[in-house]
Amino acid sequence: xxxxxxxxxxxxLGRHPLKTPPPESASYTAEVMARVRAxxxxxxAFRWLAQPRWVLAVGTVAAAWALLVxxxxxxxxxxxxxGELDDEAWLEETLALLHEAGEDVEMPVEDDAADQWLLxxxxxxxxxxxxx
Amino acid sequence: xxxxxxxxxxxxxxxxxxxxxxxxxxxxxxxxVAYSFVGNAEDAKELSQxxxxxxxxxxxxxRRDASFSTWLYRIVVNECKDFFKRKARRPAAVSLAxxxxxxxxxxxxxxxxxxxxxxxxxxxELARQLHQAIQRLPRRQQTAFTLxxxxxxxxxxVAGVMDCRIGTVKTHLFRACExxxxxLTPYLREGIPS
Numbered sequence: 001x002x003x004x005x006x007x008x009x010x011x012x013l014g015r016h017p018l019k020t021p022p023p024e025s026a027s028y029t030a031e032v033m034a035r036v037r038a039x040x041x042x043x044x045a046f047r048w049l050a051q052p053r054w055v056l057a058v059g060t061v062a063a064a065w066a067l068l069v070x071x072x073x074x075x076x077x078x079x080x081x082x083g084e085l086d087d088e089a090w091l092e093e094t095l096a097l098l099h100e101a102g103e104d105v106e107m108p109v110e111d112d113a114a115d116q117w118l119l120x121x122x123x124x125x126x127x128x129x130x131x132x
Numbered sequence: 133x134x135x136x137x138x139x140x141x142x143x144x145x146x147x148x149x150x151x152x153x154x155x156x157x158x159x160x161x162x163x164x165v166a167y168s169f170v171g172n173a174e175d176a177k178e179l180s181q182x183x184x185x186x187x188x189x190x191x192x193x194x195r196r197d198a199s200f201s202t203w204l205y206r207i208v209v210n211e212c213k214d215f216f217k218r219k220a221r222r223p224a225a226v227s228l229a230x231x232x233x234x235x236x237x238x239x240x241x242x243x244x245x246x247x248x249x250x251x252x253x254x255x256x257e258l259a260r261q262l263h264q265a266i267q268r269l270p271r272r273q274q275t276a277f278t279l280x281x282x283x284x285x286x287x288x289x290v291a292g293v294m295d296c297r298i299g300t301v302k303t304h305l306f307r308a309c310e311x312x313x314x315x316l317t318p319y320l321r322e323g324i325p326s
Contacts (some may be wrong), residue, residue: 002306005313009281016259018168018282020160028163028177029155032184039189040148 136200155184158201162208168278169212179215183208202292209275258319265315269308276304
């Protein structure tokens with residue numbers, strides 16, 4: 001039964017062949033080759049920036065960085081950054097600040113008193129920061 | 133004529149323009165394979181062209197001992213499958229945009245007969261029903277039937293395109309014919325030959 005149907009189908013398909021493509025061979029090939037050549041060219045630099053996902057990611061990172069920098073400029077952060085200076089620069093900066101505030105500190109002459117003098121200066125600095 | 137393998141070697145060495153030889157050689161067959169699936173000239177052109185571009189992109193991975201045409205047809209068939217998947221995901225109103233050619237008719241040429249207009253109409257209706265019945269077959273059966281019966285590919289090559297055993301192709305072909313026989317019975321004036 002199925003073999004008879006198959007024989008009929010083959011006969012029918014013989015009389016009704018599949019439609020053939022329209023005669024546009026040259027343009028067909030030209031279109032394919034244009035796409036192939038485009039693939040062969042190196043990708044332009046920073047092409048990835050054109051991707052919306054990447055632009056969003058870069059923008060987010062930049063915004064986060066700007067936020068960190070802005071928020072990081074608090075008095076506490078400034079005090080910490082002063083602490084990062086080397087001793088001599090810190091001393092000079094602190095003395096200058098104290099001079100501006102009218103709270104000059106006498107530099108002791110003896111070396112043994114240096115520690116106490118530095119402790120006083122630290123206390124004064126902390127009080128100054130706390131009151132600001 | 134230069135063999136496919138020689139052209140591929142030249143393309144891989146950097147002579148990209150020679151890929152046009154393969155496009156010229158197989159465009160008609162690739163277009164027809166795609167057309168037998170989608171039944172629309174524009175879609176068939178785009179899908180078969182996509183097949184050529186993908187084949188170029190993966191040319192380095194092509195096994196030289198295999199047949200380029202079989203490999204290309206496999207890529208085109210996969211493009212058609214993806215096309216149907218995308219179409220199935222679209223809303224119905226949008227999918228109507230890509231109907232088969234000729235008033236939703238057929239992928240087949242009309243018969244060259246001297247019959248009456250009534251005969252021609254019946255013939256056209258049968259062609260349309262056959263086309264629709266083929267499109268409703270399960271995908272693997274449709275692929276096997278289309279490549280073997282419509283494209284005239286030997287079963288061995290169909291197995292190569294579908295990446296399965298010859299016995300599996302024969303099973304798909306048998307089941308496809310059985311389903312077509314059942315679906316076409318109401319449209320045959322003289323009944324299906326028994």
